[in-house]
Amino acid sequence: MKNTLPPRKRRKDARPAEIIAAALEEFEVRGFGRSTLAGIAKRAGISRTTIYLYFDTKEAIFEAAIRSSVERAIDDVAEIAGSAEGDFGTFFARAVDLIYDRLVEGKAAVFMKILVAEGQFMPDLVAFYRREILSKGEAAIGALIARGIKTGELPESCRSEDVRVFMAPAIFAALWLRVFDKVDPLDIEAFKQAHVRLVVDALRGRA
Amino acid sequence: MKNTLPPRKRRKDARPAEIIAAALEEFEVRGFGRSTLAGIAKRAGISRTTIYLYFDTKEAIFEAAIRSSVERAIDDVAEIAGSAEGDFGTFFARAVDLIYDRLVEGKAAVFMKILVAEGQFMPDLVAFYRREILSKGEAAIGALIARGIKTGELPESCRSEDVRVFMAPAIFAALWLRVFDKVDPLDIEAFKQAHVRLVVDALRGRA
Amino acid sequence: MKNTLPPRKRRKDARPAEIIAAALEEFEVRGFGRSTLAGIAKRAGISRTTIYLYFDTKEAIFEAAIRSSVERAIDDVAEIAGSAEGDFGTFFARAVDLIYDRLVEGKAAVFMKILVAEGQFMPDLVAFYRREILSKGEAAIGALIARGIKTGELPESCRSEDVRVFMAPAIFAALWLRVFDKVDPLDIEAFKQAHVRLVVDALRGRA
Amino acid sequence: MKNTLPPRKRRKDARPAEIIAAALEEFEVRGFGRSTLAGIAKRAGISRTTIYLYFDTKEAIFEAAIRSSVERAIDDVAEIAGSAEGDFGTFFARAVDLIYDRLVEGKAAVFMKILVAEGQFMPDLVAFYRREILSKGEAAIGALIARGIKTGELPESCRSEDVRVFMAPAIFAALWLRVFDKVDPLDIEAFKQAHVRLVVDALRGRA
DNA sequence: AATGAATGAGGCTTCATTCAT
DNA sequence: CATGAATGAAGCCTCATTCAT
Numbered sequence: 001m002k003n004t005l006p007p008r009k010r011r012k013d014a015r016p017a018e019i020i021a022a023a024l025e026e027f028e029v030r031g032f033g034r035s036t037l038a039g040i041a042k043r044a045g046i047s048r049t050t051i052y053l054y055f056d057t058k059e060a061i062f063e064a065a066i067r068s069s070v071e072r073a074i075d076d077v078a079e080i081a082g083s084a085e086g087d088f089g090t091f092f093a094r095a096v097d098l099i100y101d102r103l104v105e106g107k108a109a110v111f112m113k114i115l116v117a118e119g120q121f122m123p124d125l126v127a128f129y130r131r132e133i134l135s136k137g138e139a140a141i142g143a144l145i146a147r148g149i150k151t152g153e154l155p156e157s158c159r160s161e162d163v164r165v166f167m168a169p170a171i172f173a174a175l176w177l178r179v180f181d182k183v184d185p186l187d188i189e190a191f192k193q194a195h196v197r198l199v200v201d202a203l204r205g206r207a
Numbered sequence: 208m209k210n211t212l213p214p215r216k217r218r219k220d221a222r223p224a225e226i227i228a229a230a231l232e233e234f235e236v237r238g239f240g241r242s243t244l245a246g247i248a249k250r251a252g253i254s255r256t257t258i259y260l261y262f263d264t265k266e267a268i269f270e271a272a273i274r275s276s277v278e279r280a281i282d283d284v285a286e287i288a289g290s291a292e293g294d295f296g297t298f299f300a301r302a303v304d305l306i307y308d309r310l311v312e313g314k315a316a317v318f319m320k321i322l323v324a325e326g327q328f329m330p331d332l333v334a335f336y337r338r339e340i341l342s343k344g345e346a347a348i349g350a351l352i353a354r355g356i357k358t359g360e361l362p363e364s365c366r367s368e369d370v371r372v373f374m375a376p377a378i379f380a381a382l383w384l385r386v387f388d389k390v391d392p393l394d395i396e397a398f399k400q401a402h403v404r405l406v407v408d409a410l411r412g413r414a
Numbered sequence: 415m416k417n418t419l420p421p422r423k424r425r426k427d428a429r430p431a432e433i434i435a436a437a438l439e440e441f442e443v444r445g446f447g448r449s450t451l452a453g454i455a456k457r458a459g460i461s462r463t464t465i466y467l468y469f470d471t472k473e474a475i476f477e478a479a480i481r482s483s484v485e486r487a488i489d490d491v492a493e494i495a496g497s498a499e500g501d502f503g504t505f506f507a508r509a510v511d512l513i514y515d516r517l518v519e520g521k522a523a524v525f526m527k528i529l530v531a532e533g534q535f536m537p538d539l540v541a542f543y544r545r546e547i548l549s550k551g552e553a554a555i556g557a558l559i560a561r562g563i564k565t566g567e568l569p570e571s572c573r574s575e576d577v578r579v580f581m582a583p584a585i586f587a588a589l590w591l592r593v594f595d596k597v598d599p600l601d602i603e604a605f606k607q608a609h610v611r612l613v614v615d616a617l618r619g620r621a
Numbered sequence: 622m623k624n625t626l627p628p629r630k631r632r633k634d635a636r637p638a639e640i641i642a643a644a645l646e647e648f649e650v651r652g653f654g655r656s657t658l659a660g661i662a663k664r665a666g667i668s669r670t671t672i673y674l675y676f677d678t679k680e681a682i683f684e685a686a687i688r689s690s691v692e693r694a695i696d697d698v699a700e701i702a703g704s705a706e707g708d709f710g711t712f713f714a715r716a717v718d719l720i721y722d723r724l725v726e727g728k729a730a731v732f733m734k735i736l737v738a739e740g741q742f743m744p745d746l747v748a749f750y751r752r753e754i755l756s757k758g759e760a761a762i763g764a765l766i767a768r769g770i771k772t773g774e775l776p777e778s779c780r781s782e783d784v785r786v787f788m789a790p791a792i793f794a795a796l797w798l799r800v801f802d803k804v805d806p807l808d809i810e811a812f813k814q815a816h817v818r819l820v821v822d823a824l825r826g827r828a
Numbered sequence: 829a830a831t832g833a834a835t836g837a838g839g840c841t842t843c844a845t846t847c848a849t
Numbered sequence: 850c851a852t853g854a855a856t857g858a859a860g861c862c863t864c865a866t867t868c869a870t
Contacts, residue, residue, distance in 0.1 A: 015829090031240075031324055031325060031327065031328075032324075033238070033240030033241065033324070033325075034240065034325075034328075036863085036864065036865085037864075037865065037866085038863095038864080038865095046830080046831090047830065047831045047832075048831085048832095048865090048866090049830075049831055049832080049833095049866085049867085049868095050829080050830055050831070052865095052866075052867085053829070053830075057865080057866090058865075113323055113324065114324075115386055116320055116323045116324065116382050116385070116386055117238055117240070117320065117321075117323060117324025117325070118238060118240075118324070119385075119386040119387075120236075120238070120385070120386075121238075121241075123389065123390070126386060126387060126389075126390055127390040130387050130390050130391050131390075134387070134391075135391075161401055162393075162394070162397060162398055162401050164379070164383070164393070164398070165376050165398060165401045165402055165405055166405075167379075168375050168376035168378075168379035168380070168402075169372050169375040169376070169379075171375075171379050171382075172371070172374075172375035172376075172378050172379055173375070175323055175378075175382075176371070178323070178326075178327075179322055179323055179326040179327075179333060180326075180333060180337050180341070182330065182333075183330070183333055183334040183337050183338075184337050184342075186369075186371065187369070190369060191369055191371070191372060194368055194369050194372045195372055195375075197409070198372055198373075198405065198406070198409045199405070199409070201408070201409040201410075201412045201413060202404070202405045202406070202408040202409035202412065203408075204412065205408045205409065205411065205412025206408060222854090243838085243839065243840085244839080244840070244841090245838095245839085245840095253855080253856090254855065254856045254857075255840090255841095255856085255857095256841085256842085256843090256855075256856055256857080257854080257855055257856070259840095259841070259842080260853090260854070260855075263841095264840085264841090265840080429833090443741075445654070445738060445739060445741070445742075447652075447654035447655065447738075447739075448654065448742075450859085450860065450861090451860080451861070451862085452859095452860080452861095460834080460835090461834065461835045461836080462835085462836095462861090462862090463834075463835055463836080463862085463863085463864090464833080464834055464835070466862070466863080467832090467833070467834075470862095471861085471862090472861080527737055527738065528738075529800055530734055530737045530738060530796050530799070530800055531652055531653075531654070531734065531735075531737065531738025531739070532652060532654075532655075532738070533799075533800040533801075534652065534799075534800075535652075535655075537803065537804070540800060540801060540803075540804055541804040544801050544804050544805050545804075548801070549805075575815055576807075576808070576811060576812055576815050578793070578797070578807070578812070579790050579812060579815040579816055579819055580819075581793075582789050582790040582792075582793035582794070582816075583786050583789040583790070583793075585789075585793050585796075586785070586788075586789035586790075586792050586793055587789070589737050589792075589796075590785070592737075592740075592741070593736055593737055593740040593741075593747060594740075594747060594751050594755070596744065596747075597744070597747055597748040597751050597752075598751050598756075600783075600785070601783070604783060605783055605785070605786060608782055608783050608786040609786055609789075611823070612786055612787075612819065612820070612823045613819070613823070615822070615823040615824075615826045615827060616818070616819045616820070616822040616823035616826065617822075618826065619822045619823065619825065619826025620822060636850090657842085657843065657844085658843075658844065658845085659842095659843075659844095667851080667852090668851065668852045668853075669844090669845090669852085669853095670845085670846085670847095670851075670852055670853080670854095671850080671851055671852065673844095673845075673846085674850070674851075678844080678845090679844075
């Protein structure tokens with residue numbers, strides 16, 4: 001029943017997503033500043049002006065891209081939080097796995113890169129990204145820690161800690177991969193494990 | 208009498224540094240891509256074309272800026288390594304202090320930001336920055352760990368760890384400050400201490 | 415009804431030719447080096463940037479102009495060679511008539527002038543012009559001479575002569591007209607006849 | 622006695638000539654339009670601004686260069702005309718030799734090239750060059766013809782001929798050498814002989 | 829819905845030329 | 850006499866964006 005829509009219509013509905021996908025490719029390869037509408041259009045296989053039927057500016061495309069990735073992120077957080085059993089180390093490792101997956105695979109890292117570079121000119125998007133994406137991650141980590149405290153694995157003092165310090169290596173790794181990896185490769189698996197070990201050892205040690 | 212040098216001449220010697228300083232301001236405020244020679248010139252109080260007497264391209268200015276910051280970085284490393292006494296925690300805290308100083312104060316973070324944004328188009332500079340700046344930091348941290356192992360404070364197993372994971376929160380903080388701080392301020396002092404605690408606790412705990 | 419094509423579309427097809435025509439005007443008046451895209455655009459009644467929809471660089475415009483004049487040149491040669499009857503003098507006079515026509519009327523002389531001035535920086539175009547234009551002329555003259563030898567009007571020895579010497583006065587006249595004519599006018603008709611007489615007398619005299 | 626001037630003075634007197642020489646090199650290599658004062662200064666081994674002590678503009682340098690070559694040209698003409706004996710063919714061949722020498726060797730051809738390219742913007746120089754250089758050549762050829770008529774070698778009808786047609790191949794050769802020679806070399810010696818033969822045969826044939 | 833045509837704003841860079849020593 | 854420093858004018862080119870079909 002959903003497939004009975006005329007192809008024209010289906011096409012129309014798909015366009016924004018196609019453009020966003022094309023734009024993300026372009027952003028990844030050329031950075032945001034150097035990306036051109038011409039490049040995005042070419043990747044999307046459409047004309048430059050067609051983009052204006054769906055988006056007002058280049059920034060609007062980026063905004064839409066960022067927004068379109070929110071739902072999944074929310075699901076992710078739910079996924080992390082939903083898991084039922086295990087000790088803190090296991091949970092944390094799983095959360096970190098997920099985060100690295102997103103970051104290494106792509107979109108999230110592209111967003112980070114662009115926000116680092118151009119965030120000052122997109123305060124709304126920065127706020128949005130922080131609120132919808134990063135803070136979910138923080139909340140998730142915070143929840144893990146709270147659970148660890150409840151189960152007695154972690155000391156009460158951990159509660160007041162700025163959780164961003166526990167996520168920092170992941171962001172670092174994401175950016176390093178995109179910038180310095182060619183000149184000094186980072187073994188992402190080993191790094192991830194070091195990251196987990198660092199946090200788990202530190203927090204457990206305080207008990 | 209020593210000051211009787213003709214101002215024109217003195218000017219000339221000072222110009223490159225002035226231009227670099229102006230460029231760094233501009234880069235910091237507008238990012239590299241959006242920076243214009245006109246903006247740099249205005250900040251430096253000179254004409255657009257005067258810049259070309261000293262630098263061939265915008266990239267060249269950035270390169271000069273990055274290179275001009277190397278000497279200090281090297282001194283810093285010496286400073287860290289030179290200190291004589293204390294336990295691992297004290298040493299590491301001092302090193303982290305220094306790193307945050309550089310990163311918060313300015314230049315280094317500006318470079319990081321630009322390299323994140325445009326590094327793919329400046330492979331030479333990425334390599335240079337990594338070699339001359341980042342690897343010094345890594346080496347310093349590695350030396351601290353080696354010393355901790357020798358004094359028995361840290362277990363032998365620490366030696367094989369990727370030291371970048373110990374520096375990551377500093378880089379993270381530097382970028383966060385420039386990007387998300389307005390929307391979610393980061394208490395740099397508290398974060399720094401959390402960073403130190405994280406690493407020290409984790410490494411000590413392994414002993 | 416055939417004329418109901420949208421003007422926008424018709425425009426598009428005509429644009430390159432319009433731009434070329436405008437450019438030739440500009441080149442003729444200002445020379446190639448001093449010609450500006452702004453000037454060409456103004457002559458064509460379009461915006462500066464519109465030119466870039468059709469040509470990549472100023473050189474490309476010149477190249478297109480030169481190429482667009484080739485077909486006619488080829489036809490000319492056919493025309494000369496095709497004529498059926500007459501003695502060598504008649505043939506040669508007709509060929510010279512044609513050459514002077516082209517040269518005096520315009521394009522060809524403009525090209526010559528530009529190539530003289532800037533040819534060292536456009537080796538491909540020099541080669542192209544020589545191959546597609548000048549050598550046709552040489553071939554035509556050579557054919558006339560061969561015919562003259564066959565009919566017995568000219569001695570066999572003429573065959574080995576460098577035919578460029580027979581065309582030289584035409585090139586000279588073309589350039590003189592553009593450079594020295596104001597200060598020392600050249601009666602083109604008289605000169606042309608002198609040219610014909612010179613060559614015909616010389617070649618016949620050898621018989 | 623002339624050599625007792627202080628070296629500073631000698632230097633000063635020599636400067637204009639040095640600059641002119643450097644400029645001619647530059648003009649020859651890069652053409653007039655693309656030549657820069659910076660390039661000329663470098664060739665002359667002096668500073669860009671020093672040129673302004675002696676010349677007001679780039680055009681002024683060219684003008685001085687052209688004027689400085691006049692004396693020699695005048696001498697040349699005298700040389701041609703002064704020779705005492707021989708028939709018309711011999712005389713003409715000698716004159717042509719001389720002309721080709723000048724044209725092939727350099728300065729004169731550089732002037733021609735520049736005037737062809739930029740003459741429309743230097744009407745005074747065009748007039749000057751025509752008057753001081755070209756017309757000398759024409760006069761010399763005219764004198765040769767007059768002498769030929771007097772000695773009975775040439776018919777009276779030659780007198781009314783536009784002598785430029787007799788010089789044209791030389792100009793042609795000079796330009797061809799600078800423009801098309803790489804793509805289609807011209808054997809200058811053979812061409813020169815063909816030129817002489819053409820003119821001599823034609824004029825003699827009329828007798 | 830889609831597009832080809834067109835353009836204005838703005839960036840980098842070159843160069844002749846002036847200024848002050 | 851000579852020059853290093855500095856600049857304004859001007860050119861080429863890119864790109865986001867609008868217009869008209």
